[in-house]
Amino acid sequence: MSDGAPTTVRIAAGSHRVEVRGAARGDVSVKGDARVDRSVLGVTIDEVRGRLKVTVPAGADVLVGTSSGRIEIVGRVGHAAVVSETGRVEVERASSVDIRTETSAVEVGEVGGACRVRSKSGRVEVARCGAADVASETGRVELRHVDGVVDAHSVSGRIELSLEHPHDVRAETLTGRIEVSLPRGTVAFQPDGPEDRRLRPPDASCTVSTRSETGKVVVATR
Incomplete structure (x- = not known):
């Protein structure tokens, strides 16, 4: 990651589908209707309305929570933490993983x-x-x-x-x-x-x- 790139991205998406992609970039890109809060500690995304696509710097830590939306984390990320009730969870590459789900x-x-x-x-x-x-x-x-x-x-x-x-x-x-x-x-x-x-x-x-x-x-x- 480049200097100043956020190291942690937090996403609360309710029942909506989330796609997170780790890529060679120094910032976080968000496509979808959501509130985005950027700070020195990272990026927080919530109040999501509809499908969400987020691109993060490769190696960034990603924390995602949904109630029933599918979660896909592709590319290379750091620590991937996921909490979901019923949506399918896929993680392609991560330094470590912590996933908690009910029926996913x-x-x-x-x-x-x-x-x-x-x-x-x-x-x-x-x-x-x-x-x-x-x-x-x-x-x-x-x-x-x-x-x-x-x-x-x-x-x-x-x-x-x-x-x-x-x-x-x-x-x-x-x-x-x-x-x-x-x-x-x-x-x-x-x-x-x-x-x-x-x-x-x-x-x-x-x-x-x-x-x-x-x-x-x-x-x-x-």
């Missing part, structure tokens, strides 16, 4: 750092990230190319995750299937439930803790 489907592309998602019934897909902390009550959770500690939880949804390098994993579901894919050569310590007090063997490169009441659990190397 969540699709995340590439995250350089940590990825945190909370959803009640929406499906969650993450293509690439560092550490992952994801929970969905009834939606499927799919985490690909994870390079960090994983904490994945679901009540009835399926959990699938694939690690780039050995990292600790905790995956729990009541009725959904759990699949954990580890890099070739990984020696994983797999505790036999929460009451297992065995120490991790010195040759183990990570701990993979899984639990499902009725779903099948598969932990394998590729």
Whole structure:
């Protein structure tokens, strides 16, 4: 970002669709009917009436809140924080992600750092990230190319995750299937439930803790 470019853009869009694009520019461009407040701390956009398109400097932090509008964040941004009730959420590239939704489907592309998602019934897909902390009550959770500690939880949804390098994993579901894919050569310590007090063997490169009441659990190397 150029000198003086805002580092944080906050958007409150109600039930309207929002598209945010990170681009090589030094200012924030807003297309749509909304109130825009610019200050040394960043840009705040609210009182939105209709579809909104916002272009921000690449690497800017973006905070978006809607009740039912679809949210798309494309291009490269910094930290992406999203709160939505029912609209679909898509984030293409971000340094870190924190998404909280009620029933929205969540699709995340590439995250350089940590990825945190909370959803009640929406499906969650993450293509690439560092550490992952994801929970969905009834939606499927799919985490690909994870390079960090994983904490994945679901009540009835399926959990699938694939690690780039050995990292600790905790995956729990009541009725959904759990699949954990580890890099070739990984020696994983797999505790036999929460009451297992065995120490991790010195040759183990990570701990993979899984639990499902009725779903099948598969932990394998590729």
